[in-house]
């Protein structure tokens with residue numbers, strides 16, 4: 001379950017991320033009025049088995065749900081709520097209707113589980129984002145230079161338009177992007193390659209700037225939950 005919006009007096013439109021069919025919108029009749037029918041199961045982040053009926057339009061009808069895992073312990077800590085909301089919004093925005101993405105689904109379920117069990121620190125969130133972007137074809141490149149393939153050197157720039165980090169000489173040809181610190185680029189490249197070393201807070205903050213820029217560039221807007229993370233003071 002990615003998100004819900006109220007519809008009329010009694011109903012809801014829910015956005016589901018399904019393992020078999022990708023992102024789907026479903027009409028949940030009576031979800032606002034009837035406690036019995038969905039029994040509070042339509043919370044963002046809940047892992048469900050959903051019985052859906054397809055019709056002629058894009059929106060299915062949600063007939064019944066069973067909760068597989070509610071991740072309810074996530075919801076007693078603001079920092080973990082903020083991270084979970086961020087992941088859900090990211091997945092909602094980068095996934096596609098009716099296009100299955102099993103690696104992304106599995107990564108999201110695993111990340112929410114680790115977050116609930118207090119086993120996912122802030123570096124894990126950055127790793128999740130890098131994996132999520134890779135699974136949806138938006139993978140930023142941190143090493144080597146996204147344009148010439150040479151090492152990015154000591155004055156790299158981060159340029160979402162050209163796919164990631166570019167070296168100093170390429171950045172003269174395409175004068176876009178923002179300066180990136182070599183140690184941040186290196187840490188992100190290592191994380192992307194599968195290293196599990198936790199990043200210090202300063203590197204995480206600089207990484208967040210690059211990822212926010214990259215994601216906003218590809219989506220055409222900043223994710224709303226980024227602001228919530230900033231308000232809560234978490235990363």
Ligand SMILES: [Zn+2]
Pocket residue numbers: 145146147148149150166167168169170171
């Ligand atoms: Zn280059």
